[in-house]
Amino acid sequence: MSSLTNSAIANGTPSLELAGVSMSYGKVAAAASIDLTVAPGELVSVIGPSGCGKSTMLRLIAGLERPDAGTITIAGETVADRRRFLEPEHRRVGLVFQEHALFPNMTVTKNVAFGLNRMPAAERRKRVAEVLDIVRLGHLAGRYPHELSGGEQQRVALARALAPRPAVVLLDEPFSSLDETLRGRVRADIVTALQESGTTGLFVTHDQTEALSVGQRVVVMRAGAIEQSDVPEKVFEQPATRFVASFMGDADFLPAHVHNALLTCEIGVVSTVPGWGGCDVDVDVVLRPHEVALSLDPAGTAEVISLEYRGAFVLHHVRLASGRTLRSWQPHQVRHAPGTRVQVSVTAGTTPTLLVGDHAVTGPPAGSARSAQRPPAPSPATTLR
Numbered sequence: 001m002s003s004l005t006n007s008a009i010a011n012g013t014p015s016l017e018l019a020g021v022s023m024s025y026g027k028v029a030a031a032a033s034i035d036l037t038v039a040p041g042e043l044v045s046v047i048g049p050s051g052c053g054k055s056t057m058l059r060l061i062a063g064l065e066r067p068d069a070g071t072i073t074i075a076g077e078t079v080a081d082r083r084r085f086l087e088p089e090h091r092r093v094g095l096v097f098q099e100h101a102l103f104p105n106m107t108v109t110k111n112v113a114f115g116l117n118r119m120p121a122a123e124r125r126k127r128v129a130e131v132l133d134i135v136r137l138g139h140l141a142g143r144y145p146h147e148l149s150g151g152e153q154q155r156v157a158l159a160r161a162l163a164p165r166p167a168v169v170l171l172d173e174p175f176s177s178l179d180e181t182l183r184g185r186v187r188a189d190i191v192t193a194l195q196e197s198g199t200t201g202l203f204v205t206h207d208q209t210e211a212l213s214v215g216q217r218v219v220v221m222r223a224g225a226i227e228q229s230d231v232p233e234k235v236f237e238q239p240a241t242r243f244v245a246s247f248m249g250d251a252d253f254l255p256a257h258v259h260n261a262l263l264t265c266e267i268g269v270v271s272t273v274p275g276w277g278g279c280d281v282d283v284d285v286v287l288r289p290h291e292v293a294l295s296l297d298p299a300g301t302a303e304v305i306s307l308e309y310r311g312a313f314v315l316h317h318v319r320l321a322s323g324r325t326l327r328s329w330q331p332h333q334v335r336h337a338p339g340t341r342v343q344v345s346v347t348a349g350t351t352p353t354l355l356v357g358d359h360a361v362t363g364p365p366a367g368s369a370r371s372a373q374r375p376p377a378p379s380p381a382t383t384l385r
Contacts, residue, residue, distance in 0.1 A: 015039065015075055016167070018037075020035065021069070021072060022067060023067050029223065029224040031053050032053070032223065033070070033225065034070070043191065043194055043195070044219055045203050045205060045211035046221065047204070047211040047219070047247075047248075048220060048221035050206070055172055055173075062091065063079065063080070063086060093166055094160075094166035094169040094170065095169075096154070096171040097157070097172050097173075098173045102145040106145075107144055108137065108144075113163070127163055128163065131159040134162065135159045135190075150177065154174055158174075167200065169200070171201060171204065174190070174203075203215060208249055217230065217232075228241065238353060240359070249288060250289050251286050251287070251288055252286075253286060257280075258283060260277060261275070261279070263283075263285065268345060270350075270352055276364050279364045284355040285355075286360075289328050291346055291350045291352065292328035292345075294328050295342060296342060297342060307335060307336065309332075313331065314334060315328070315329060315330075316336060
């Protein structure tokens, strides 16, 4: 039996640490020197394209795969490194998969109690009742899995994972088999259960909205590595790379220029850039559809080429004079027909992300001092309405 203890969690020791964790399948890197620390009670969303390594990372943490390099620590105890490897049953890790994986011939109570066979009977009954109460399924304790809805089955799977008091629960796309309406309701129930029990969770998903709404922190992965790990607001509003900007929601990129702290591109002045005085540098500006404003103008240099009705909003695709396209969210009652001429500007209050190459910059890059030979930037008077 592992020596992992509740006291390790209580004294502030991270629930989970990965340091330089790597693993390859042949020549393909499934995990590339991953560093990640998860605090007790934290719920972290892990997202990335198919094959990025997010599920492999969960399997490494659970002990279903062995790392080629690096160290994995759970609640203060090393469970995998060059010399040591604890089997899954000796790690305090709970697993919840999308298939539920319940025993069809066992009642809800027996499914939840399955991993508690070393507990005295009275204590086992008490713990089963506790976790069923957390997931609000105590009234269904005597039913069998086939008598439950998909959402109820998933909550039973969570109860079973919580029953042994794990240091961390790993959820691998647990809602992907549920329909959209049920998915939202079950997701809210499970997040509430994790929060009420103070359980640390790693939640893998392929849904950007889900990742942003569930996690207290979002980890974006690509090619076996972590591209960005931050609170949801920063991942969406301040993406660290071009990949994160495009993967975490719709994003368009326009060539732009910063001259004397003024950011301009082909649609005019975008914003001022504090701290960039005396700079003269080319950048790309990231614009999301909600940051792009349109105004009708028969003499406008841009043209609506298509629109998509999305219910509460209508997504407009707009071609600029250069041939580049931007997307713009408009309220559902605003529908500019294809062929409509418009002026394009940036919504007030927008603080756009700037890229040099594929990486975001928050300050002037080296060597960006203003050159006397460059033409001056457009006057603020050219800002489009």
